[in-house]
Amino acid sequence: MQVSRFVQAAFLCGAALAMPAQAKQPPGPRILKIDLRVEGSESWQTKVSSEKGTIAERFFLATVLEPSDSLDAMNPLDPDSMRKAQDTSARQIADMQKIQERNKALAPAAAPNAAMQQQVNQAIMQAYAKCKGDEACIKAAVMQANPGLMTPPPGATMRPGVPDASMASQEEKEIYRQWFGLEGCPGKFRATRNDVSQGSVSDVGASKPWNHEARFDIAQAKPSLCLSYPMSVVNEDANTLFLPGFLFPEIPAVQKNIGNVTTAVPEEIAAWAAKTLKGAPLSGTKSETINLTRPILVLPLGNASYKGSVKVTMTWSLTDGYKAGAALPDQ
Structure with missing residues (x-):
């Protein structure tokens, strides 16, 4: 179903909402x-x-x-920190390549019409604002807002453009x-x-x-x-x-x-x-x-x-x- 294919791609490729991290105040001299x-x-x-x-x-x-x-x-x-940063960078590049390949496979065969696209985008954005990143909550909210949208297939992340837990690389903390x-x-x-x-x-x-x-x-x-x-x-x-x-x-x-x-x-x-x-x-x-x-x-x-x-x-x-x-x- 074309709508289902579009929803899958939207979940994988849309812009995620994120709360900005609190910046740590620098000390003085x-x-x-x-x-x-x-x-x-x-x-x-x-x-x-x-x-x-x-x-x-x-x-x-x-x-x-x-x-x-x-x-x-x-x-x-610190040579150990340098090596970890290089390893993390290599994993992130590999993850992005996997994301691009998966998104390409889930892309709709034909572009949806403007009304359908607006309906899907609105449901997703409202769900993100309500659920603050909770995937189960996002999924339920999207389906409740528009029951006609089919559930994404198993393994599809509810965080657009971000690899699921099996693919994500753990980024080094800024410390x-x-x-x-x-x-x-x-x-x-x-x-x-x-x-x-x-x-x-x-x-x-x-x-x-x-x-x-x-x-x-x-x-x-x-x-x-x-x-x-x-x-x-x-x-x-x-x-x-x-x-x-x-x-x-x-x-x-x-x-x-x-x-x-x-x-x-x-x-x-x-x-x-x-x-x-x-x-x-x-x-x-x-x-x-x-x-x-x-x-x-x-x-x-x-x-x-x-x-x-x-x-x-x-x-x-x-x-x-x-x-x-x-x-x-x-x-």
């Missing part, structure tokens, strides 16, 4: 604080030379990040908010090192001192420090934080016996901090002992045997609100 402390020792030795050093360092920064206005379904700093560093933001940092070593090296049969040190305490205000964090992400369902790393200012600090150094965080420690700050709580503290493979202060000679171990303790937060002009914390 927040202070990003990171405080990293390092304590440990390292040493090397050969048959005739050796050196032992102690490590005591602190790296602290505070700056301000601004939130995006909207939430996203994908976290660009990720991006946070940005903006030009001119306030910032401050402090870098402290009190690293010293003592040793000796054999030289033409005699033993000579082989000592090094890195001692400084540099604290500065640094406008636009937040630009080191161009984009961070917060999972607002899990209240977890994803930072691009622990990105610390590099300020020259010339030191006795070891030449030019900077306030940069040692590589292996920075790598640990970066890993910790991906999927971390919005605030917290974590400690761990790291066995070093690269010297921080000592300068091994030749094929010397090197050992190093440090305890790192990091405290961080992105929870405190910020008002323009307010002073940033020192710890």
Whole structure:
């Protein structure tokens, strides 16, 4: 029956009524604080030379990040989230292809006249407004409004243009908010090192001192420090934080016996901090002992045997609100 065929197609292809989702209000600017402390020792030795050093360092920064206005379904700093988004996109494309094929098969052989089309559309729209998405209610309301309309065949969805439960792909929830560093933001940092070593090296049969040190305490205000964090992400369902790393200012600090150094965080420690700050709580503290493979202060000679171990303790937060002009914390 032509009317029945048109009703089937209308159920599958018409415009669905949907209640708009309530947008979640974005938070205001927040202070990003990171405080990293390092304590440990390292040493090397050969048959005739050796050196032992102690490590005591602190790296602290505070700056301000601004939130995006909207939430996203994908976290660009989380590889798992990226893969899920790609999988969801592929499933949605496949579902749309199935919908198009099914709608084509259910399309009427000939277009209905204008009066019939208006009658069917009016019945469907009224049912949607009354039933708020309840399929059983929609079906009953349409049939009650016009008993002459035949029931759609088994398996035909009452949600026009949307796949039924057996076909629908579950979309990823929009739970990720991006946070940005903006030009001119306030910032401050402090870098402290009190690293010293003592040793000796054999030289033409005699033993000579082989000592090094890195001692400084540099604290500065640094406008636009937040630009080191161009984009961070917060999972607002899990209240977890994803930072691009622990990105610390590099300020020259010339030191006795070891030449030019900077306030940069040692590589292996920075790598640990970066890993910790991906999927971390919005605030917290974590400690761990790291066995070093690269010297921080000592300068091994030749094929010397090197050992190093440090305890790192990091405290961080992105929870405190910020008002323009307010002073940033020192710890």
